[in-house]
Amino acid sequence: MNYVNHKSVIKRMNKRLIVNRVFKAIFFIATLFALVALAVLFYRIITQGIGYITPDFFQNFGSRFPEKAGIKAALIGSIWLMCVVAPVSIILGVGTAMYLEEYAKKNKLNDFIRMNISNLAGVPSVVFGLLGLTIFVRALSLGNSILAAGFTMSLLILPVIIVAAQEAIRAVPQDVREASYGMGATKWQTITQIVLPSAIPGILTGAILALSRAVGETAPLVVIGIPVIIQFLPENLLSQFTALPMQIYDWAKRPQAEFQFVASAGILVLMVFLLIMNSIAIFIRNKFQRKY
Amino acid sequence: MSSNSATLFLRFGKRGIHMAQKQGSDQPSVQELIAKASNKKQKKIIEKLIPIILFLIASVSVLTTFGIVGTLITETVIFFSRIPILDFIFGTEWFPFANTEPQYGILALIAGTLKVTFIAVIVAVPFGIGSAIFLSEYASDNVRRIIKPILEVLAGIPTIVYGFFALTFVTPLLQQIIPELKIFNALSPGIVVGIMILPMIASLSEDAMSAVPRSIREGALAMGSTKLEVALKVVLPAALSGIIASVVLAVSRAIGETMIVSLAGGSTPTFDLDVTGSIQTMTAYIVQVSSGDAGYGTTIYYSIYSVGFTLFLFTLLMNIIAHVISKKYREEY
Numbered sequence: 001m002n003y004v005n006h007k008s009v010i011k012r013m014n015k016r017l018i019v020n021r022v023f024k025a026i027f028f029i030a031t032l033f034a035l036v037a038l039a040v041l042f043y044r045i046i047t048q049g050i051g052y053i054t055p056d057f058f059q060n061f062g063s064r065f066p067e068k069a070g071i072k073a074a075l076i077g078s079i080w081l082m083c084v085v086a087p088v089s090i091i092l093g094v095g096t097a098m099y100l101e102e103y104a105k106k107n108k109l110n111d112f113i114r115m116n117i118s119n120l121a122g123v124p125s126v127v128f129g130l131l132g133l134t135i136f137v138r139a140l141s142l143g144n145s146i147l148a149a150g151f152t153m154s155l156l157i158l159p160v161i162i163v164a165a166q167e168a169i170r171a172v173p174q175d176v177r178e179a180s181y182g183m184g185a186t187k188w189q190t191i192t193q194i195v196l197p198s199a200i201p202g203i204l205t206g207a208i209l210a211l212s213r214a215v216g217e218t219a220p221l222v223v224i225g226i227p228v229i230i231q232f233l234p235e236n237l238l239s240q241f242t243a244l245p246m247q248i249y250d251w252a253k254r255p256q257a258e259f260q261f262v263a264s265a266g267i268l269v270l271m272v273f274l275l276i277m278n279s280i281a282i283f284i285r286n287k288f289q290r291k292y
Numbered sequence: 293m294s295s296n297s298a299t300l301f302l303r304f305g306k307r308g309i310h311m312a313q314k315q316g317s318d319q320p321s322v323q324e325l326i327a328k329a330s331n332k333k334q335k336k337i338i339e340k341l342i343p344i345i346l347f348l349i350a351s352v353s354v355l356t357t358f359g360i361v362g363t364l365i366t367e368t369v370i371f372f373s374r375i376p377i378l379d380f381i382f383g384t385e386w387f388p389f390a391n392t393e394p395q396y397g398i399l400a401l402i403a404g405t406l407k408v409t410f411i412a413v414i415v416a417v418p419f420g421i422g423s424a425i426f427l428s429e430y431a432s433d434n435v436r437r438i439i440k441p442i443l444e445v446l447a448g449i450p451t452i453v454y455g456f457f458a459l460t461f462v463t464p465l466l467q468q469i470i471p472e473l474k475i476f477n478a479l480s481p482g483i484v485v486g487i488m489i490l491p492m493i494a495s496l497s498e499d500a501m502s503a504v505p506r507s508i509r510e511g512a513l514a515m516g517s518t519k520l521e522v523a524l525k526v527v528l529p530a531a532l533s534g535i536i537a538s539v540v541l542a543v544s545r546a547i548g549e550t551m552i553v554s555l556a557g558g559s560t561p562t563f564d565l566d567v568t569g570s571i572q573t574m575t576a577y578i579v580q581v582s583s584g585d586a587g588y589g590t591t592i593y594y595s596i597y598s599v600g601f602t603l604f605l606f607t608l609l610m611n612i613i614a615h616v617i618s619k620k621y622r623e624e625y
Binding site: 016017019020023024026027028029030031033034035037038040041044045091092095096098099100103104112113116117118119120122123124125126127128129130131133134135138155158159162186187188209212213215216217218219222223224225245248249252253260263264267270271274278 | 359520611
């Protein structure tokens, strides 16, 4: 008596293997879709924008005429904005992470803080814009200044920095801390001299990635009311300014076809700006990260 | 390890320890170090003060939430003192700029948001989960090492760039296929929002699938399963909660997405199922009003807070659902 019908087993097995191969191809194509989309996006922007990247483009202010439009005010404005966002968000983010990882006991209040951070990360950026408009622009009457925009952006990326810093601090093994206590160091000494130095690469990597999100974020700036065409450079933190994504938004909205190319050029500048920031983050990660 | 050589260790790695050992003779003696460190009173104050300062810093994030909820509620209450709340919730027409009898029916804006979100999900879920399966079950380590960073790049592109892409590339392309498609429509931003949330679904789902232990896969393979059967019948069910959570989070991102829909979606809120005509989403309305000159204190000014509050509730609900799913239905191994 035959328990196994070899013929039908082989037939079925072949079928199953073919189905497997077909689906492998389908899954591969699904993966390819994202890559193709990315390639097309880059190709379009580079071919459209590269012709407009001239020295004049970096020296001119915004203009109603496409051939005269430049990105100087926006580029400088974005750098100013980063000068506010970077220190504010890193101090707040690392401080919060230190509290949660090193000091916070397990109680309701601290659980609430943790839950609150993960919820805050899911709030749309445009809602942060409304917060900035009400609190910083109107209530604290900072106006649509670098400071108001910087504070808003800092709060926006705060959850990301907190989570990155928490992970970096958690990655420092407990033994190292114990060793430090064993040497007679106090808690704060241990944190500043043992934990932080070895967590800093991880913190910086996360922070730079978060900052690069702030560079490209547009919606909060629009809601705060950051002007678009500005003919001067900011002088101090209370000056009006414009930023790269705002400038691109304005160009992209304009009906003249020429401005499409100017917008592409602006996007190129923004992308290079982001590329530089991300390269720094990857460099720090590879160079300084240490595994215990 | 003295604190000095510990610092050296942390700054310079093992080299630092050697350096420290070499210069061991130059180091201050232990007694000196103790004398230096025994400034006890000052130390005690610092140790007591630091947790308080850090707690205050940590409370900034809580204050931010209170700030958001507080401002949204107070301004929305003013809005509802002028516009009846039921007209807002159940109204299907949104014409705030009408000179006579402006209409504030949020359903028109919600319809726009949901249309875009729905299209985005249709695009992102199959492609996202497909690439997650490919990356976690089929791809070799080398392929994964190339593709994952590319997905990260895709996730890091500013949304304004996607918006520009939707307006100047996807819409003209779609117009060649669907001639009656308007310049501003729901389809094009929907597809592009889908591309934007795709990496999020792919990478979170891939994490969930990679977390399924190898032994289970190998058990199924040993029983004679093909890789596809392992992926669909073993890994996918085990990782389902993580995958669903990733989709819900992505939906929340799509609902809150602003610049793509502002640039490519238009500014005509309509309460219907048409995806070829101009629409307006909740986020796009906020942007439209705040980039125009709605005077402070006008009803239109307060309306952006009521829309923002609705938006906030939508995304909050999504985030809570994602949280519950990933917490409650997680399979532990």
